[in-house]
Ligand code: HEM
């Protein structure tokens with residue numbers, strides 16, 4: 090039996106490798122008919138020429154190293170993960186509509202809880218940001234592509250296997266069950282110690298998947314740092330670098346220091362689980378895990394929030410009819426948050442009994458980090474103050490972002506205070522706090538970006554009324570769900586339980602209703618997104634938001650305009666002349682618009 | 687605008703290798719973690735072969751055989767470390783060593799037969 094299994098695996102592996110080799114042999118013959126690499130393509134004009142270099146159909150998507158294609162892949166991936174994670178939590182919220190165990194078992198609830206968290210943070214959050222940064226950073230800074238286009242593709246393709254591994258426990262594989270460790274994977278539970286079932290291979294698979302997604306994020310981060318440093322158009326200086334690129338640069342720096350640490354901690358945990366090491370089982374092992382995890386974990390929350398802040402800082406002024414107020418201070422506060430975020434991790438550990446003097450210093454830094462966040466909030470509000478506000482869907486999502494971020498941030502400041510935290514730690518208050526930020530702010534900024542740039546990546550316009558429905562349902566749903574959680578936390582409802590005391594029923598039901606409203610909103614979004622992509626009104630104008638009226642055009646719209654023009658002038662055919670030219674500079678409009686970004 | 691042509695100066699927009707590098711890593715990790723010999727060997731071959739392929743394609747190396755040998759040497763050292771030291775993960779070590787040997791064999795075969803044929807095309 091054992092030998093048979095090995096044999097079957099060997100044969101399978103062999104056949105697979107031969108198939109890969111055969112496919113590669115065919116595909117590699119492309120070289121013979123692709124234009125010589127060398128000088129390559131230049132500036133925005135490259136687009137027309139570039140598309141000739143791609144094979145067609147599925148193979149194009151499997152082999153592409155074009156930053157725009159990879160951005161689209163990231164986006165599609167992230168939205169699928171958002172749907173999966175969202176449906177998981179809908180199931181959980183329905184279970185929580187009544188106090189006892191009804192719809193799903195407690196263990197299944199724990200599995201969903203774990204997967205929901207990991208899916209949303211690592212498979213939705215990070216990738217949706219990468220979707221925007223891949224597509225737009227090269228356009229915004231006037232680069233041909235990313236510094237390492239192939240690494241870029243590798244980073245993306247690590248993600249689908251990562252998702253499969255993270256979700257593996259849910260697949261009908263014999264003897265494999267989903268992890269129930271929660272996203273923080275605290276030892277000794279996650280080390281499989283004790284009489285529980287967390288020694289199961291499902292946990293190992295999840296850890297491997299998480300590790301893989303970390304490798305992917307790190308590769309992406311290195312690529313963005315290299316790109317922003319070395320590939321900028323000569324007209325884009327540090328002084329006029331746009332705000333989104335600044336936030337991505339800072340985020341990449343954070344990833345570079347945080348994710349390898351998570352990777353190492355995961356490897357140590359895997360060694361503990363499978364090879365008898367004792368990193369986390371000796372005295373102090375449990376607290377060691379918490380230190381390692383949160384040294385990664387707190388920067389991770391800023392990894393997730395800085396680029397969305399960048400999107401809001403970019404989009405919000407376009408619909409307020411003026412430049413971002415205090416641009417420099419927004420950049421400085423981004424950098425300040427980046428630095429400070431490494432000095433606050435133990436605020437997640439106030440209740441563990443660590444040295445009170447240490448605790449106090451972490452409290453001080455945690456309170457301090459609220460200052461740059463407040464600076465940004467101040468700047469967004471002052472940008473809108475007396476502005477010419479246009480309440481388009483992306484603008485609504487930006488305003489929603491600011492509003493939710495304030496509630497999320499203020500609740501965070503309360504948690505940063507040790508005496509308050511000792512009362513509220515591990516209650517729904519914490520869940521409410523971070524969901525105001527991850528859902529109310531990060532996801533909202535993602536939607537703002539998706540709507541704002543919809544014309545660029547689809548060539549069409551979305552349906553405005555449906556967009557507004559999506560916004561209002563999301564806004565109401567978010568606040569209903571997560572404000573109820575904050576109140577639940579005040580009442581003492583602990584987090585991460587499938588059942589609860591009857592006294593919490595009403596607020597839990599409010600939260601469930603809120604979640605269902607959110608669900609309806611997202612269904613409308615999916616409908617709008619897909620249908621408009623296929624059948625929406627085609628955009629004829631390179632400036633669909635009329636940004637030129639207020640002199641607020643940015644480089645990606647200039648690029649889009651030129652793309653539309655070339656498509657029109659020669660009837661949609663490829664522009665062959667441009668293909669031969671290796672040395673065109675980006676025209677002036679580009680450079681001008683870059684400095685007001 | 688291409689005065690500083692970045693860190694890799696070729697901008698072809700398609701490459702077959704990234705997908706396979708990305709597949710090779712998890713397959714070999716799974717094989718090594720759970721001690722599944724065929725998966726470990728196959729995954730490492732896929733990973734190693736694709737790394738050499740991508741390096742060649744992007745012009746970071748010129749000789750396939752030398753790149754393959756260098757990579758195989760790294761595998762060999764790692765495998766030997768697993769198998770013959772106190773770590774004593776013998777099967778896993780042998781899997782890595784096997785992958786190293788097969789990688790070199792594959793590289794030689796490619797160099798001698800496949801590439802020749804291509805050129806006479
Ligand atoms: C304004 C600055 C912020 C402060 C002072 C702050 C403070 C805190 C504190 C003290 C906790 C620990 C609560 C506990 O478990 O007892 C916490 C939890 C958390 N915060 Fe924040 N926070 C801030 C901003 C953010 C942002 C921007 C994000 C997300 C992007 C975020 C995401 C989280 C998450 C995910 C947790 C829960 C971790 C867990 O235990 O699972 N926070 N926050």
Ligand SMILES: [Cu+2]
Pocket residue numbers: 386387390433434436437
């Ligand atoms: Cu934190």
